[in-house]
């Protein structure tokens with residue numbers, strides 16, 4: 106069986122013993138906090154080990170691309186328990202992988218070998234919410250959607266939204282510096298996170314759960330943990346600013362014939378509705394086809410014919426009449442100028458969801474169709490679609506790509522979609538299997554192409570295991586040297602999330 110390249114296990118890390126597992130049982134409250142296939146030394150007679158298959162959901166990632174072989178999952182319920190775990194692992198040289206909702210797309214949240222998995226799912230309490238300032242303080246294991254529902258009751262919303270909202274944790278979002286669908290309006294977590302509580306690799310607790318918006322006292326250490334992908338500390342608490350929830354929302358999807366028109370529409374939309382614009386997303390016909398054929402839930406096609414490109418725009422404001430009027434003028438302008446061939450405007454909340462699902466279903470539908478090679482790139486908007494076209498051409502040239510999904514032959518799709526308003530392109534290449542021969546057609550071509558246009562090889566998904574060796578395409582040697590020094594400073598024994606992130 107041919108598999109994608111993986112690193113070799115380092116002997117630097119100790120192997121788990123029954124005595125170690127016994128110690129973890131003592132330090133964590135309740136038997137359900139330790140899931141293991143190893144009989145712990147000195148454990149309560151009622152303790153039950155589990156079948157290895159019960160650890161599968163922790164060992165395998167969302168795409169079923171990365172598979173670890175951990176024999177131990179720890180489920181602490183408090184920051185102090187996380188601290189005890191880390192102190193012990195640091196002393197014993199046991200490698201640890203922090204895990205949130207396990208929805209990451211670069212293999213960062215699952216073990217590579219036998220690392221101890223520490224899931225933050227048990228830390229799931231809301232600590233406080235300030236209804237005047239809109240500041241939320243919560244445990245890192247809170248699910249993003251649950252937080253959004255909680256603050257919605259008070260008229261607020263989370264400043265980020267992702268297709269994975271029903272499973273991903275706020276701690277995982279911070280650890281990956283997730284972007285998502287509201288980034289255009291509310292910006293990066295580097296701006297929205299006000300404070301963090303972090304357990305360092307040696308067990309010390311960095312208490313920085315500030316709710317202040319402004320604080321210029323020294324280095325802003327929390328920024329180092331935002332996007333650090335579990336390599337320098339475990340985030341246990343998050344303080345975050347939540348914006349007021351808009352009372353008026355509109356969603357429209359337009360069909361277009363050329364990529365040039367997509368760019369012109371973006372400019373027009375900003376001209377007419379810039380101050381109320383909250384999302385500008387795009388997806389191509391191939392993405393649309395994949396959703397129509399493979400999405401688990403039926404996603405209704407609101408158009409009479411297929412078109413090469415689609416854009417979704419969302420506006421959010423406080424005055425429905427004002428926003429409707431603006432959208433009306435925009436629509437007339439776009440129709441008159443011939444930039445759009447067709448368009449639909451949601452009339453109620455159900456239609457809002459239905460239009461969003463045309464875009465949000467792409468990753469899930471691609472995963473249903475086959476094995477997905479995912480790329481997440483930043484680059485000038487004008488260049489983006491050239492890369493999608495070049496990639497399709499490469500697949501045709503190598504005869505492993507066929508647009509005909511139904512023939513039972515080598516199936517494939519090259520889907521181009523993403524957060525065009527943020528200059529973020531996603532390319533999902535669907536194949537029959539995670540075949541290294543397919544990967545060779547894509548890489549390093551895709552990274553070189555991106556680097557040549559001064560783009561980033563990871564716009565929002567992170568580096569994880571997938572791109573641990575690739576950072577050099579987007580960062581200069583001096584930056585990488587200082588990143589490694591930061592890793593050494595926080596985690597001199599390199600026990601946190603080994604083999605990932607920066608391994609050049």
Ligand code: FAD
Nearest residue numbers: 205206207208209213214268274276277283284285335340
């Ligand atoms: P995990 O997958 O569990 O972990 C991700 C990384 O963070 C790992 O390296 C892990 O070790 C680390 N980590 C997790 N929790 C902690 C913690 N508490 N402390 C320290 N380290 C931790 N991403 C985007 O940016 N934008 C999108 O629009 C987007 N949409 C998505 C849609 C779908 C359907 C899916 C499946 C994923 C999507 N993602 C998107 C990927 C994104 O990275 C994750 O969804 C999310 O941010 C990860 O959160 P998680 O809790 O699942 O983390």
Ligand code: MLT
Nearest residue numbers: 210268465468479523531
């Ligand atoms: C998205 O924008 O849909 C996400 O980043 C997930 C993905 O691309 O798979």
Ligand code: ZN
Nearest residue numbers: 285524531565
């Ligand atoms: Zn995305």
